[in-house]
Amino acid sequence: MGMFERARSSRKVLERSSTRTTRKVFRSHRFLLLVSFVFILTVPLLQWFLSFPPPLFNVKPSSSSSTCSDGQFNGYVVNKHSVCTDSCGKICFPRVHGMCVSRKQVTICEDQQPLSQEIVDAGGGLPDVLRLITHVPRARVPVKRGNCPGWDSRSHKPYTSPGDEGQKEQAKWFRGVHMVADVKLMPNGPNVGPNPHHEAEKLIPAILLSHLYGLENSTLHWFTSTDPSTISEWSLGLIKVFQQTLRVNFLNVPNDHEPQVCFEDAILFSGLTNAGYIPNVGANNWLRKRVLGYCNIPVLDASRPVKNVVALKRINSSRSIANMGEVLTVLERELMVVPNVMTSGSGHLCEQVKAVANADVVITPHGSHNINFLFARPYAIVLEAFPLLYYINWFGNYLHAANIHHYELHGTWPANKGGMPSRMRMYSLLYGWKRCFFVRKCMNYTKGQNVFIDIDDLEGLLEYLMTSCRVAVKNSSRCLSNAEQESGSWKNKDKLGYRSNHRVVPKWREQHAWALTQEVFPEKKQGAL
Secondary structure (H helix, E strand, C coil), X not given: CHHHHHHHHHHHHHHHHHHHHHHHHHHHHHHXXXXXXXXXXXXXXXXXXXXXXXXXXXXXXXECCCCCCCCCXXXXXXXXXXXXXXXXXXXXXXXXXXXXXXXXXXEECCCCCCCXXXXXXXXXXXXXXXXXXXXXXXXXXXXXXXXXXXXXXXXXXXXXXXXXXXXXXXXXXXXXXEEEECCCCCCCCCCECCCHHHHHHHHHHHHHHHHHCCCCCCEEEECCCCCCCCCCHHHHHHHHHCCCCCEEEECCCCCCCCCEEEEEEEEEECCCCCCCCCCCHHHHHHHHHHHHHHCCCCCCCCCCCCCCEEEEECCCCCCCECCHHHHHHHHHHHHCCCCEEEECCCCCHHHHHHHHHCCCEEEEECCHHHHHHHHCCCCCEEEEEECXXXXXXXXXXXXXXXXXXXXXXXXXXXXXXXXXXXXXXXXXXXXXXHHHHHCHHXXXXXXXXXXXXXXXXXXXXXXXXXXCCCCCCCCCCCCCCHHHHHHCHHHCCCCCCCECCCCCCCCHHHCCHHHHHCCCCCCECCCCC
């Protein structure tokens, strides 16, 4: 009897196991059928969606002329709690009374006076973090209110009498007004190179403040190293130009057992600016004269007729001009000058400056190497080319006082290259020129692409420049007439500007919050920046 019961029990177990297996197989088949059905429906819809041409040419035109005025401003205004420009794209830097730096925290020694919203919006508010080189290349060190060793809260300055220095061994104080910079926005890593544009956001305001705006006895304390992976040859060269009149102190962040580094009065260069740090024409002329004099390059206005045309290329880097041959052909045909192709963004300061300082017309891809146009010839023509879908209007802000004529070319996808990559097509359809910059994945992808210049757009722009006498070529008797030359109208800012037949592009002021708080956005390595 027991044997029959065991056999029946075993049979039931086998039946239940078989039933479960059958159910699993049925469910898996049903799942596969569902996936196949969804795939069959999705693929035609996706093909239909991707069949539309990207909307690259069906939006309102945008002017390439600068929205800034002629740059006649007072310059930097040094206030008690901020330092601001009153110029194009106003920017401010916070001024902190009492600040100590350690690896764990940047301590603000006492409560700071509330600032107006205008100053905060212009960058004059205290940052939440500083980027400092600690055990990692760019650690996020929080900025907090706290007690500073050696700070007298009654007199609002460090202790001075010997009897009050009980905490002296905990802090090294720099007394008086000093300028302090971190490494925020300065990329570091195996696949990125130094970025002179973001370094200039810290270095050039320090140079101008120490020479032109009343801070002659101050020092720039920069929490960085001179390692080539951290700071560019361009910035080290610029420091050499002014080494007799500006002290730059490269600082290490103190270890846990070392005294904190403290500042009685610090103007803080950290974070993102809108690049409007050249306040007026006089400041730009002074800076150009000093740098070109150091490099033994004559200070000359752009020639009329055009004698020197330069096309800049970036090596080992993103955003090179991909159809350079076509571009050179058009430039030579229209301007009647054989263009010189020159490398930009690599080499020491004077090599980089020379590439643009002797040119009358320059065509260049967008990139940090364009900081060199601060030293370009007055009234030179600069054509800046952007890769497809990537655009930012920084260039006009830091060149509004350089007395050059700046125009934009927005990249395209040429028909002879075949089908557009699916990712680029998707971003074109979803975001287009106007929104791509504010979607990080789209922005990072498009900024790393090479630039295909729209040849029709280039030809139209050159035609506009010649008919408006912004550019004069050898046989242009009208533009080279005595009346035209004496009137100097070609030197005035182009308030109307050339209007291409497509594209609305965003303005940097319309950024999303992440663009203010996060890192922007390493260049791909190396050599050209």
